[in-house]
Structures are given as C-alpha cells and as structure tokens.
Amino acid sequence: xxxxxxxxxxxxxxxxxxxxxxxxxxxxxxxxxxxxxxxxxxxxxxxxxxxxxxxxxxxxxxxxxxxxxxxxxxxxxxxxxxxxxxxxxxxxxxxxxxxxxxxxxxxxxxxxxxxxxxxxxxxxxxxxxxxxxxxxxxxxxxxxxxxxxxxxxxxxxxxxxxxxxxxxxxxxxxxxxxxxxxxxxxxxxxxxxxxxxxxxxxxxxxxxxxxxxxxxxxxxxxxxxxxxxxxxxxxxxxxxxxxxxxxxxxxxxxxxxxxxxxxxxxxxxxxxxxxxxxxxxxxxxxxxxxxxxxxxxxxxxxxxxxxxxxxxxxxxxxxxxxxxxxxxxxxxxxxxxxxxxxxxxxxxxxxxxxxxxxxxxxxxxxxxxxxxxxxxx
Amino acid sequence: xxxxxxxxxxxxxxxxxxxxxxxxxxxxxxxxxxxxxxxxxxxxxxxxxxxxxxxxxxxxxxxxxxxxxxxxxxxxxxxxxxxxxxxxxxxxxxxxxxxxxxxxxxxxxxxxxxxxxxxxxxxxxxxxxxxxxxxxxxxxxxxxxxxxxxxxxxxxxxxxxxxxxxxxxxxxxxxxxxxxxxxx
Amino acid sequence: xxxxxxxxxxxxxxxxxxxxxxxxxxxxxxxxxxxxxxxxxxxxxxxxxxxxxxxxxxxxxxxxxxxxxxxxxxxxxxxxxxxxxxxxxxxxxxxxxxxxxxxxxxxxxxxxxxxxxxxxxxxxxxxxxxxxxxxxxxxxxxxxxxxxxxxxxxxxxxxxxxxxxxxxxxxxxxxxxxxxxxxxxxxxxxxxxxxxxxxxxxxxxxxxxxxxxxxxxxxxxxxxxxxxxxxxxxxxxxxxxxxxxxxxxxxxxxxxxxxxxxxxxxxxxxx
Numbered sequence: 001x002x003x004x005x006x007x008x009x010x011x012x013x014x015x016x017x018x019x020x021x022x023x024x025x026x027x028x029x030x031x032x033x034x035x036x037x038x039x040x041x042x043x044x045x046x047x048x049x050x051x052x053x054x055x056x057x058x059x060x061x062x063x064x065x066x067x068x069x070x071x072x073x074x075x076x077x078x079x080x081x082x083x084x085x086x087x088x089x090x091x092x093x094x095x096x097x098x099x100x101x102x103x104x105x106x107x108x109x110x111x112x113x114x115x116x117x118x119x120x121x122x123x124x125x126x127x128x129x130x131x132x133x134x135x136x137x138x139x140x141x142x143x144x145x146x147x148x149x150x151x152x153x154x155x156x157x158x159x160x161x162x163x164x165x166x167x168x169x170x171x172x173x174x175x176x177x178x179x180x181x182x183x184x185x186x187x188x189x190x191x192x193x194x195x196x197x198x199x200x201x202x203x204x205x206x207x208x209x210x211x212x213x214x215x216x217x218x219x220x221x222x223x224x225x226x227x228x229x230x231x232x233x234x235x236x237x238x239x240x241x242x243x244x245x246x247x248x249x250x251x252x253x254x255x256x257x258x259x260x261x262x263x264x265x266x267x268x269x270x271x272x273x274x275x276x277x278x279x280x281x282x283x284x285x286x287x288x289x290x291x292x293x294x295x296x297x298x299x300x301x302x303x304x305x306x307x308x309x310x311x312x313x314x315x316x317x318x319x320x321x322x323x324x325x326x327x328x329x330x331x332x333x334x335x336x337x338x339x340x341x342x343x344x345x346x347x348x349x350x351x352x353x354x355x356x357x358x359x360x361x362x363x364x365x366x367x368x369x370x371x372x373x374x375x376x377x
Numbered sequence: 378x379x380x381x382x383x384x385x386x387x388x389x390x391x392x393x394x395x396x397x398x399x400x401x402x403x404x405x406x407x408x409x410x411x412x413x414x415x416x417x418x419x420x421x422x423x424x425x426x427x428x429x430x431x432x433x434x435x436x437x438x439x440x441x442x443x444x445x446x447x448x449x450x451x452x453x454x455x456x457x458x459x460x461x462x463x464x465x466x467x468x469x470x471x472x473x474x475x476x477x478x479x480x481x482x483x484x485x486x487x488x489x490x491x492x493x494x495x496x497x498x499x500x501x502x503x504x505x506x507x508x509x510x511x512x513x514x515x516x517x518x519x520x521x522x523x524x525x526x527x528x529x530x531x532x533x534x535x536x537x538x539x540x541x542x543x544x545x546x547x548x549x550x551x552x553x554x555x556x557x558x559x560x561x
Numbered sequence: 562x563x564x565x566x567x568x569x570x571x572x573x574x575x576x577x578x579x580x581x582x583x584x585x586x587x588x589x590x591x592x593x594x595x596x597x598x599x600x601x602x603x604x605x606x607x608x609x610x611x612x613x614x615x616x617x618x619x620x621x622x623x624x625x626x627x628x629x630x631x632x633x634x635x636x637x638x639x640x641x642x643x644x645x646x647x648x649x650x651x652x653x654x655x656x657x658x659x660x661x662x663x664x665x666x667x668x669x670x671x672x673x674x675x676x677x678x679x680x681x682x683x684x685x686x687x688x689x690x691x692x693x694x695x696x697x698x699x700x701x702x703x704x705x706x707x708x709x710x711x712x713x714x715x716x717x718x719x720x721x722x723x724x725x726x727x728x729x730x731x732x733x734x735x736x737x738x739x740x741x742x743x744x745x746x747x748x749x750x751x752x753x754x755x756x757x758x759x760x761x762x763x764x765x766x767x768x769x770x771x772x773x774x775x776x777x778x779x780x781x782x783x784x785x786x787x788x789x790x791x792x793x794x795x796x797x798x799x800x801x802x803x804x805x806x807x808x809x810x811x812x813x814x815x816x817x818x819x820x821x822x823x824x825x826x827x828x829x830x831x832x
Contacts, residue, residue, distance in 0.1 A: 057666075226626075
C-alpha cells in the first residue's frame, strides 16, 4: 500500500512527528513562529485521549511539561527564542531532575522580541549554555519538513533513553515552509520508551547509579513513590550537600552524553571526500549551502557540505578531520557568529574558518556562499 | 520543464494567495509526484498589506527553498507589484490584475493583463474565488502542472458545498488566459 | 480522635529544617491530620511545592513529592493533575513563593478551578533568604530590605484567590491548630481549586525585627487578630479594624478543569 503523503508545513510535521513518537501531553504558550505546533496538537491530542494545555506563560508551560513527564507522559512544549529564555530556569530543572521532555525552538531573530516573523539561528549557543550550571545537552537541527518529523521522533527517543530534556531547533524558514511528507508506517521509525524500574517499591531510588548512568524512572501514581527536587541530591532523590555525592551526581549526568556520542551524534556529508572548501551549515542555511555546492561543482570548484543534524553534542571528531583536509571551513549562519566559534575551537588552527553571518531577516542565499568559497579558492 | 521553476503569487493579505500557492505545490508534489516547496511572507497583518507566497517546483529535490530568479509572478494589487514584482527572469512572465495594477515595472518579461477580481465577481459572482481564478490563469500560462492536476488539487482543498463554485472559477481562469492569448 | 502521624511521614528525613517556634510544623501536622482523616491513597497522591521554608514540607511526607523551582509549584501541579486527573494533588508553599514569583501561576490555577488543594503558609516574609519583605509583609513593618519600614501595600491572599476564581477559599492561623486540619480536609473533599491560607509566624526573620519578644507573643497576636466569619457578621467596621476573617470564606460549585477537558476529549473523539 502506498504511504500516506501530504504537503505539510514544518511546524505541522513537528506535531505529527511528536504524535508518532507517542507524545500525549503538550503544555505551551503562544509565540510566533511556533504556534502551528500547538494549534495542531490542540486538535489532535484529545482525539487520542492526550492532553493539551495552554498555560499562563512560558515558564508555566515548561513546568506543566515536567509535571506531566513525572506521571509517565511523553511531554512536549514548543516555543521560540524569547520563550526559551524564560524556560531556561526549568530546562535546568528538567536536567537536574532527569525528567524526559522535548522542547521545540522555532528560531527567529533576536535578542528580545527581535524579529518575530523573520528567520534566525540565534539560539544555537543558548541551547548549549542557556541555563546555569553544568548539565548534559542534546540539541537537534533538522533542515526539511520530513526531517523535522523524524528528528522530533528521535528527540523523544533520546529524551526517554537518556532521561533528560532534548531540544529541537529549526529556523522560521523551515518551520513555515511546506514540503511533501511521507508518513512513516507504525514501527518504521524506532520509538523508545523510558526504562521503568524493576526493583521493589521499597528499594526504588530514582537516581541510583549502580546499574548504569541512566537510572530507571518510575511514574507518579504508580506503585512507586519518590521525591524529586531541584537541589543537588543523592541517589534516593533527597537533597544532599555531601561533596563527593554532589560531584559524582553531576559527573554522571554529563557522562550520559560523553559515553554515548556514537548513539547521539548525527550528521550528513555531501561531496566532502575531495573537498578543498567545506561548508559547515545547519537548518535552512544548509539548503543554501547544498545548492551552492552543486553550482560550484559544475564550475569545477571542489566544495563540500558538512551538515550536523545533532548540533549538541558537537560532532567534534569529524569536524576536526575535515579541518585537516580542507583549506577552509565556511560557516554560514543566521546570527552574527555562533557555531563558527565551536568550529574554530575544534579545528585548532588546522585551517581557516570563515563565517558568513546575517541577521536582517533574510536568508543566506547560495550566491553569498558561492562568492565566499570562490574567494578562498 | 526546467529543473527548477519558481512562481510567486502576490497581492493583498486576505486575497487567498497563500492558499493558491499551497494548492499549486500540492498539485505538483502530491498529484504529479514532483518536488515542490511553498513558502510565504509573514507579517502581522492577516488582512490588507502586501503578501506573497512562493512555490518552487522541480524534478529534483529542492535545496534552496526561496526564490532565486522568478519564472512567473502574479500581482493582484499595485502595492504587491511595487513590492514583489521584481527579480523576474529574462523571458519570464508577469500576470497582473489589469483593474488594479496600472504601473507595470520595466523588464524583459512578458506581461499578461487580466481583470482577475472583476472576473471572479462578474463571471462567478463571488470575489472570494479570485485566488482560484488566478491559479487557473497561472497554470494555463506556465503549464507547470497539468490542467487536471491543478483542478484536482483545488477540489481537494475546498469544502463539499463549494466544489462547483471553485471548479468554475478555476476553468474561468484558464479560459481567460486562452482568450487573452488568442487576442494577442 | 487519635491520628496516625507515623504513617504519613518519612521519619528518616526528620528533623526538619524549620527554626524553633516556626509555625510550619504546626501546619504540617494539620496537613497530616487532614490526610489521615481523608484517607487518601499514598501512591495516588502528589504533594508539590516551590522554593522556600514552607516548600521543604513535602520532603518529609511519604507521598509522591515534587519540590520544584521558586514559584512554579502550581504550574508543575497542573501538569501532574492534567496528566492523571485521578490523582490527588496538594500544593504547599509560602506567601512569597505563591504570590510574588509564582503569582501568575497561582491566579491562573485558581481561574481554571483545577482540582487541587493549595495550602499557603503566610508568614509575611521571605524566611529562607534571611527575611526580605514579601507581598504579604504589612505596610510599615520591617524586613531586611525595608529597614525604614515597608512602603508596599499587601496582597490579601484569600481575596486574591477568590477574585481569581478559586471555588473554595479558607483561612486560619497557626494558633488555631485544630482548624487547620478541618479546613484542609474540607479543601481536599472540595472538587475544584481549594486555597487554604494559614497565617503563620516566623520568629527568626520577621518577629525579631518587628518587636515580637517571643514566639508566644506572635502566637498571641495570631489569636487576637483572628475573627471567625460568623462572628464578624455581628461586628462593626470599627471592631473589625486590624482583624482577619477565619474559617471558610468562600465556597462555590463550578465546573472543574480536568472534567471540562474530559469533555473536550469526548468532543474530539466524536468529531
């Protein structure tokens, strides 16, 4: 049987990806350019007995998502830069309380209210460093409507598997454009649910590291009763200030990422094998870059594209290799210089890193990238 | 058809041009099995102001989703013409509502003048279907999807009660172009 | 009546962090008696709090307990209750937590009339951070950030809750210990948002700055200012000057939020 297809906006694809992943709770607050995610889920979730709530503000939305997740729901919120700024407090809470949830950030221009209807990629460092303290971070950056669907599914999987918040960032261009989507059949994409505890309720410790870095998470309302706090805590979930416990707990949380890079990392390379100039680009900008690579190749210029799909953790190893191979890495992005800094850090001076930056609400067009590549060659 | 064909629909907010773009993209990508991307300008105005909707159609996957050089452009109002009837390819096409657009930009492209709103009002009896008249005219002029695919996409989009109205609007758009071209 | 306190607490987590003379322990015992009276199933009950002295209370209770971020308790609790409407949800917090940083969540939880019981311990001060003035510190009183006297007018928490749409609002004081459990129990039984304001004392950071020589003085004051609603109706405005009304201040039957949402689900499934 032919698969179901539809022309969907990126934001709509996100909502359907969430449903595919088993999302049954959405808590949000209206903000451009992400509102379609909420609109679609307000209609679809109750059909399957799921819950949609429009909260009083962005912080409340994030709080409701964490509360829902602790009862065992797969919970989602969707917002944009100013909303993520507000949510940072509780993104940190979801980290320390190791509560799975997914945060969609449809990126616009900033800072502050900035350009609500214009595209931006201004939150890519915020995704890494936005909330205070040391904590694990996973951020995904899809570049097409189909990929928004599948990466939203993957975001839920990673959140459930590693018991942490996962952010999906895509710019307004990808969020609002429409493309043909093929809906995967049930079972076609992997769907992961969090591990439930197998011990007796009396023995349950929600942060017990003895069987691995990701302790099983019980649900409120089940036979397990437990305590959750935003304070540094011991294995039993209760606050502690014992130095060795606090240290071990924080390092364990970071290890959830560091020890599982191969599982979390995802990127795509295009014409990089012999590339003299590599373009590092993500989201809508990677589409301009790919167009540029095709045009440049026609002219005999050896250009290639490296496109991270997992932005955090940063694909350090491969970017370092490409820096050894290339004359230059060009980093086009809709901000005034963010990921180019990370590319520079990883390249360690092995090649020139050139940023192309734009914050005027217009996309970086292929011509801009081509001109820069030609200048290098 | 070229590898990449770019169409821009522009007019006043509320004229249904975003919908026209979506229908064209659906005709191309869902019915004809080509690749298509539709995007639009976003502003605070839901009504009035100038708005645009762009559709890129290609036999190959589409990388850059925005217009580079426009093959065909529709402009329903003078404001939309002034703001969006630019970047049209040499040998390309500009379709204007001849009642509303009096100043046409200079350029090496063909200008087609049809009173789109008046046609919707007088021939169909409903101004609200002007976008479907315009879509029919655009498909007739560009042949970017077949007449049948376009009609199928239009009808898939509208509620049962409005099928006949829209079918008629689409056909009238098509016929107006044929009459216009015959008269040239 | 004998109450089984042990059954409800995590004995291993005691002693609590509250100072000698603090009323929070009295309120906690009241909550325990209310839970004992209502016989809520422990696994099916969540106690949620924000940040502050009062917000440490859930940690001592042998229930599903969620100690959240400053001011956010009502919003977290909303996520819990929406997800599992069959669960009993109790929120505990202080005046600053609930009406300043969490004021927005507080009024909107009231507006939705979502079924939870919110016990707000009003000790007129930010105790945990060392005694800064809260929205409930009386005008003219001293706090660590109002050394010349507080210029701010106060929030009347119960009036705020009624105005915002809570359908059960009651007030008592830490002095009236036996009334605490009765009002909380009534709140738990009420379908909808129940606010129980407990006027409390903080001898450490409020009392000593405001010329209360002892905890006993503070308790005496709570006793003196409290006027039961029924008695108040027979008193003149002059007689009521400086008093606060206690007992059930407001009660109304209105559609409850998760029940309303259950109807949304029915309509969506039927669509």
